[in-house]
Amino acid sequence: MTQKWDIVIVGGGLAGYVAANFLAKNDLSILILEKGKNVGGRARTNKINHQYLNLGPHAFYKKGKAKSILEELGIKLNGKSPKLGGVLVENNMEYAAPFTPLGLFSTSLLNWKERIEWITFILKVNSIDTEKLAGQTFEQWVKQAALSKKVQSLLYVLGRLTSYCHAPEKVSAKLIVSHLKTVMGGVLYLDGGWQTIIDQLHNKAVMGGVQVQTHTAVKQIAPVEHDHIKLVLSNGEEIHGKYVICTTGPHELNKMLGEKVNLPQSSFFAQTTTVKGATLDVALSQLPNPKRLFAMSISDPLYFSVHSNYARLSEDGKSAVLHVFKYHHPDDHIDSKKVQNELEQFLEKMQPGWQKYMITSRYIPQIIVNQRLPQIGDEHKLLRSKTDIPGLYIAGDWASPHSILAEGAVSSGRLAAEEITQKEKR
Ligand SMILES: Cc1cc2nc3c(=O)[nH]c(=O)nc-3n(C[C@H](O)[C@H](O)[C@H](O)COP(=O)(O)OP(=O)(O)OC[C@H]3O[C@@H](n4cnc5c(N)ncnc54)[C@H](O)[C@@H]3O)c2cc1C
Incomplete structure (x- = not known):
């Protein structure tokens, strides 16, 4: 029939x-x-061993269109915003991330000139007219927006963090910068996950x-x-x-x-072409280093964040649910074992001895984050x-x-x- x-x-x-x-x-x-x-x-969101695991790190944008559209449909979004801060890793060295006033003044990543360039960028980001970036790639825009290599590398980190795209020479500056402006309005990690x-x-x-x-x-x-x-x-x-x-x-x-x-x-x-990445989603009975909640690498396209500090992501609310992520370049050949090793090593750096506390973990070597670069x-x-x-x-x-x-x-x-x-x- x-x-x-x-x-x-x-x-x-x-x-x-x-x-x-x-x-x-x-x-x-x-x-x-x-x-x-x-x-x-x-x-x-998969419920595994009483833990709620999103398919990789998911952050909901507080100032985005999706929030107002879902709210118009009567959807409730419960969760909290992660604190900014954390560390940036460059060639095995760790630095305070200059994403908070304290981080900005205490970090040894930037010299004074770079610090001023970075603050100036942060202060004016919201007033950037993205329509004017229509013909540029993100890389071309970054090179014009910042003189110092350090600030340029911070802009690439921000671009990856907010858009998941790791191909600055290919992506549209107009879209990435306007998305970055939305994300800079803050994010929510959702209780119970995106499910x-x-x-x-x-x-x-x-x-x-x-x-x-x-x-x-x-x-x-x-x-x-x-x-x-x-x-x-x-x-x-x-x-x-x-x-x-x-x-x-x-x-x-x-x-x-x-x-x-x-x-x-x-x-x-x-x-x-698609935007892809590798994700290692982990639940631990406790964090070996409870103070270390967020990190991004500058020299490698890596991310680490503990989501359960801000969202209830397990039945008893006691465990730590975190995500380690690698942003793939569209031309990358993915060696699954090698990438897994990279993610585990990055996690080991942030949370030494994490394996001892493992409740569950899931590794996905290639997942489509967005269907269009x-x-x-x-x-x-x-x-x-x-x-x-x-x-x-x-x-x-x-x-x-x-x-x-x-x-x-x-x-x-x-x-x-x-x-x-x-x-x-x-
Ligand atoms: C690791 C990761 C991290 C992410 N982080 C964020 C984030 O922080 N913030 C954010 O805003 N977004 C994030 N996203 C993106 C977000 O999850 C997706 O953009 C969104 O869920 C896509 O929804 P969709 O309906 O377009 O596609 P999908 O969710 O892919 O839905 C399409 C559906 O179609 C079904 N389907 C496909 N082919 C067929 C067929 N032939 N017949 C029937 N059914 C079919 C599929 O099974 C699927 O269920 C992330 C995604 C990933 C993977």
């Missing part, structure tokens, strides 16, 4: 659920198809009449006549939708459309969610012209829902 729906959403992650929740306000039949066993996509966002979105969607089908992979998306799209599932079943919102990555979308469908955006989708001019190709196939819309962290990560996923999910709602009203 062929099923017919007003709206079929491919993917039960943040983008798919946000779109479903906005659309559920109309009187439309909505189906979410999710290939995984569980919903949530990359915003999932709490997904659970609330899921419950509200289901209450609003949305149907969710897990374990269901879409294999093919085929336009049929002008007012329908046919979805072929991996079990051969067919589903028809008046509208389809695809929240998978751009390459997967191209694959599902196949070579016969001539979508003008396909060549742009094919050119995109944001490059110069991408925004012109992503102005609408609607594609040239009538009824087919895109959403996801890659599909937003001006944002990435959860900001991109949530705002593109809402945009797709709004465009469909407007079309229905006409």
Whole structure:
């Protein structure tokens, strides 16, 4: 039997659920198809040995669009902001991070001239007109924004920390700097992990009449006549939708459309590359060094942060949940064992003897953090969610012209829902 729906959403992650929740306000039949066993996509949190592990370090932006959009849907975001500070590591030497007034004055990383250059940057960051950076890469911008190599290297660290992108010579300065401005408004580590966002979105969607089908992979998306799209599932079943919102990555979308469908955006989708990293997610019964909660390396693309000091991330709230992360360059060849060793060594430096206290740990050598490395001019190709196939819309962290990560996923999910709602009203 062929099923017919007003709206079929491919993917039960943040983008798919946000779109479903906005659309559920109309009187439309909505189906979410999710290939995984569980919903949530990359915003999932796994409960392992009574510990809540996000898929790598996840920080929610207090001043971002995603927060206001989720709040508009009635989603509660409980958690605390991590203290700034911590250490920066350069060639095995540790320095106080100049991210707080105390760090700024006490650090031996910077001389006085560099300190002044750094403070000047911090004070003026919010007034940077990012529209003027449209034609520049992040690297070109950094070289103009700071004279000293030290301050330049701090800007690269900030760029990595906030955007996860580790390709300054490729990424768009406009997007990275505007994202950095958002993140500098502060972040939240969420109690119970990001699954709490997904659970609330899921419950509200289901209450609003949305149907969710897990374990269901879409294999093919085929336009049929002008007012329908046919979805072929991996079990051969067919589903028809008046509208389809695809929240998978751009390459997967191209694959599902196949070579016969001539979508003008396909060549742009094919050119995109992903932002990837390696994550070591760890829960310890206690921290060997409770004072050491945050570190970034300047000389290597490494991150360390204890999230449980600010968010409840275990059933009893007593353990320490932390993440160690390596930002991959798109051209990197990944040697999984070597990367694991690097992450463990970095953790050993921050928390000597951590293995003795281990409750659980999980290592993922390559995970997609954002489905699109944001490059110069991408925004012109992503102005609408609607594609040239009538009824087919895109959403996801890659599909937003001006944002990435959860900001991109949530705002593109809402945009797709709004465009469909407007079309229905006409
Ligand atoms: C290590 C890491 C750290 C991160 N840190 C942050 C952070 O600090 N701040 C931040 O804002 N963001 C962060 N992010 C990014 C954020 O998690 C993602 O941008 C967001 O969750 C993406 O949501 P999405 O809906 O676009 O995609 P996804 O979550 O990937 O959802 C897409 C869904 O589609 C499903 N799917 C794919 N193909 C098919 C198919 N053929 N049929 C059916 N279903 C399909 C997938 O299984 C998936 O569930 C991080 C991500 C990672 C991995």
